[in-house]
Amino acid sequence: MKLLWTAAFAAGLATGAAAHEVTVDNCGEPLVFDTQPERLVVHDINMSEMAFALGLQDKIAGVTGITGWYKTSPEFDAARGDIPELAPKYPTIENLVSAEADLFFAGWYYGMKPGGEVTPDTLAPFGIKTMVLTESCAHLDKDRPAASMDLLFNDVLRLGKVMHVEDKAEALVAAWQEQLAGIEAKTADQPKPRVFMLDGPADAPFTAGKFAIPDAMIAAAGGTSVTHDLDTSWGRTSWEAVAAANPEFLVLLDYQNGNGAEDTFKFLQEHPVMAHTDAVKNVRWVGLRYEELTPGPANIAAIEKIAKAMHPDLF
Secondary structure: OHHHHHHHHHHHHHHHHHHHOEEEEEOOEEEEEOOOOOOEEEEOHHHHHHHHHOOOHHHEEEEEOOOOOOOOOHHHHHHHOOOOEEEOOOOOHHHHHHOOOOEEEEEEOEEEOOOOOOOHHHHHHHOOEEEEOHHHHHHOOOOOOOOOOHHHHHHHHHHHHHOOOHHHHHHHHHHHHHHHHHHHHHHOOOOOOEEEEEOOOOOOOEEEOOOOHHHHHHHHOOOEEOOOOOOOOEEEOOHHHHHHHOOOEEEEEOOOOOOOHHHHHHHHHOOOOHHHOHHHHOOOEEEEOHHHHOOOOOHHHHHHHHHHHHOHHHO
């Protein structure tokens, strides 16, 4: 009788464990959690804002990659509160182990580099799982669909599922989808301006290809990215190729602690080929912050900013 009871109890425990097991897609591979993570470390402003939007501050052991590059907003600082920054730029394994992290939310070139010190493989021996930002998966696997706003929606839903706040994640995504539907309805019957997104002055322009979320944001705002056919996420093209596409509107990354959007536009006005494009001649551009142009909650308001700047008569 005791053996039967023990077997039944063990079976019950196994059933309970299976019921609490969570599996999410991670760049095409399953990422399995037997228990809810209790010490999350998040890299970068955009991913931190995803976690803050889900109210996960009490589970966040630290953030990385913030102050080394960016000027934060008062809203971000208030949401972060007393959460420590473990590294101002890319973290080390020691940073994450010392924080007793059990989950690192980061991406390729968002806190990790292929073959670098911190990767899912190097963290696994320390019991740290890595949830990879979906937009960044294209850096290692080009056999992926072009960018859509699902890059944001699905990552928020994944994080919500892993951290057991699915209802909050689903409500957030539903609200964002409703906002986007309203923007798209206003621009649906309008011509779609040719748009170029630029990350600062350079010898060769750094921009968003078909796998990066600005491509989807531009489309959602009622435009067409002139670098849509660029077979990369974030990467470089040539000024000659951009000028030949003759963009009618510009989205300029606005680093508020240096290389501001106004400085970038002045650079384009003095550029030997870009100065002759319609966008530069007609002074048609909008500046957006880093967290508005990388996957995160700020994308939705940023899409409306682009749409208003491109179609001022509709808003």
